[in-house]
Amino acid sequence: MPLNTWLLFLTTVFFVSATPGPNMLLAMTHGIHHGVRRTAVTCLGLMTGLGIIMLGSAAGLGALLATSEQLFSIVKYAGAAYLIYLGIRTWRATPQPVTEVAEDSSKSHTPGMMFRTGFLVSMSNPKAFIFFTALFPQFMDARLPQGPQLAILAATFYVIEASWQFVYASGGARLAGWLNSARRLKLVNQVSGGAFVGAGLLLSGVSRH
Secondary structure, three states: OOHHHHHHHHHHHHHHHHOOOHHHHHHHHHHHHHHHHHHHHHHHHHHHHHHHHHHHHHHHHHHHHHHOHHHHHHHHHHHHHHHHHHHHHHHHOOOOOOOOOOOOOOOOOOHHHHHHHHHHHHHOOOHHHHHHHHHHHHHOOOOOOHHHHHHHHHHHHHHHHHHHHHHHHHHHHHHHHHHOOHHHHHHHHHHHHHHHHHHHHHHHHHOOO
């Protein structure tokens, strides 16, 4: 995989992962209530679910690429269009300030329960499968071995996503307060949406060569 392609993927994923979503908000909420050390178990559950989703997506892409390079190209262009759509939708989204989620203090938050909560939240979003199927092909070359490319992309995404989860968990209440600003949330949406659209437009053009 060319270095410039990997750097573009790294930049795109950095901004995409920073966007507040169910995984990040759960990490932040647990960080507020339980501290970073205990929230690490929640993050482990989140990343376990994410790993399963990525493996499923990668397996499907690998089978597709092995079957037909032309079909893979079609999926690649469709994925680019989907990224552009996500970017426009994210850019135009109405900011929804984050509010601290009250948890039932009567429940015992054991490590097993926290891991299960993280895992179920991660696995409960079927759009994640579509997202990875749309994102990964944009940075792959059908003429090169697929395994190493998928491994590099998956590992990069995994590390960045895990890092952002710990940022949200450690930020805790301060991050919650920052995200309660509609103006700041709008800026996050615009930066993330721009990253989606930019990646879709740039990579759809590169894939024509």
